Every structure is written in structure tokens, then in C-alpha cells.
Amino acid sequence: MLIRLYSALCSHFGPQHWWPVTKEGDLEPKYHKKIKLNSRQKLEICFGAILTQNTSWKNVEKAIIQLNKNNLVNTEKILKISRKRLAKIIRSSGYHNQKAKKLKNFSYFLLKNYNGNIESFFKNDIEKLRKELLGINGIGSETADSIILYAAKKPIFVIDAYTKRFYSRFFDEKKDLKYDELQEIFEKSLKKDEKLFNEYHALIVELGKNYCKAKPLCEKCPIRKKCSYFRGSVPNLAKARVSSFRPTGYAQLTGNMGHEAPCRSFLF
Numbered sequence: 001m002l003i004r005l006y007s008a009l010c011s012h013f014g015p016q017h018w019w020p021v022t023k024e025g026d027l028e029p030k031y032h033k034k035i036k037l038n039s040r041q042k043l044e045i046c047f048g049a050i051l052t053q054n055t056s057w058k059n060v061e062k063a064i065i066q067l068n069k070n071n072l073v074n075t076e077k078i079l080k081i082s083r084k085r086l087a088k089i090i091r092s093s094g095y096h097n098q099k100a101k102k103l104k105n106f107s108y109f110l111l112k113n114y115n116g117n118i119e120s121f122f123k124n125d126i127e128k129l130r131k132e133l134l135g136i137n138g139i140g141s142e143t144a145d146s147i148i149l150y151a152a153k154k155p156i157f158v159i160d161a162y163t164k165r166f167y168s169r170f171f172d173e174k175k176d177l178k179y180d181e182l183q184e185i186f187e188k189s190l191k192k193d194e195k196l197f198n199e200y201h202a203l204i205v206e207l208g209k210n211y212c213k214a215k216p217l218c219e220k221c222p223i224r225k226k227c228s229y230f231r232g233s234v235p236n237l238a239k240a241r242v243s244s245f246r247p248t249g250y251a252q253l254t255g256n257m258g259h260e261a262p263c264r265s266f267l268f
């Protein structure tokens, strides 16, 4: 079911091309269809993963632009700048004093243990990466896994509040699943593939932002036909035979199936 859900979401929203990064000469992070990340961009993703804790990407984007303007996507410079000044620069991301400290903690870790070389750090396997990231003060599971998936490009499934909300509604999961439990469900049900995990998480975020909100907009949701929450709230539909699980929305409305190949390539 989880892979079919992926296909339906991808057909509806199209590939998301996460994580946005800044190209040389630019100041603003953008989504790129195909990009081979350089070390600076990988570090920018790590910083972005820390900055995005408890805030929207829009606010993070502004903070990253400021970091770029001040040439601060650099571990040594992050350590040199005063915490107060750094906090002011990343103010838009919220909790800026705490986050300035976290950026410094991460930079210190990288400099102390890997001579500031992010490529050497990312040569570690997922288990070691995760253990070391979780050992840094201020980095929790979601941040660590986002860094491993989007910067190190290694297959680990990121769980966030959107994933928990959609999963519990869709599958009528009454238990308050812990981060690791939900991660295991996704990882055991899907092919361990970095690109699939990357897109899937990005699509769940899109679903959460557009439809599966705190107050869900089920009527227009592309996966409503198989959703326990929706089916339970519409008695007639619960009785109806819903034999096929077809993507709705973008693919059907426009007839533009141009992006369907990557969406379906993980069906097996």
C-alpha cells in the first residue's frame, strides 16, 4: 500500500526535487531537477535541516539568504562569529539564539572530528552517521535523518509531524507511534532507495501542507478514496466498492503524464 500511495501522491503533485540549495553566484536556495551537490551545498543542507526545526521553510530560506550574504556557510566562520551576531543573522528562522548555538555545535563537531571535511564525515555508514549526529547537542532524530538523506544522500526515511498525522489518519492508527516505530514501518515496506525516500518524504510534506492539515481538506485530497479517516466520515463511500486506487488531481485533470515515469519507477 505504501508504494501505491507514493505513486498516487507523485502523480498528483509531481516530483519535488528536494532539498533546495544555493548555486554558486546566487544567494537564494532553489529546487534543482538534477544537481550534483558540492561540499558547500551539503553543508548548507545541514544548516537548513537545523534551521527548519519548528518553523516553515520560508523563514529558513530568509535565514539562508542572510548566511549566504555573510559568506557563513562555512564551519570555521560559524565558529569565529559571535553567537549574538549569528543569532541576529538567522533571526527569521525563529528560536534564533538556540539555533545559533546548534549551528556552532555542528560546526565544532565537524571541525574537531573531520577537520571540517563534510565529505569525510559522509563516508561513514548510516548507523555511524546517525549515532554521531545524535551525539551533537541540539540535533534530534528528524534533523539527523534529514541530513543523512538529503545531504549525505543515504537511504533513511525521515519522519516528521506531517508523516505522523497523515499515517494515523490514513491507516486509522490509534497508537501514538514513536519516531523509530513509524520509520521502521516505512523502511520495511519500501525498497531501500535514497531517491524514493527523498521524494516520498517531500510528497508527504506537500500533502500535509495542502490537504492533510490540522483541519483536513479531505474532499479534494488525492488519496481520499483509500483513506480510513475520509471513508469513516462519509458513510456512503464506506459502503461503496472502491476497487481501484487511481491517482486523482494533477495527472487526471491535465492529462499531462509527463512526470509519471519517475513516479511509477518504484512500483515493483
Ligand code: SF4
Pocket: 166, 169, 170, 211, 212, 213, 216, 217, 218, 219, 221, 222, 223, 224, 225, 227, 228, 229, 230
Ligand atoms: S483524505 Fe483527509 S485525512 Fe485522509 S490523507 Fe487526505 S486529507 Fe488526510
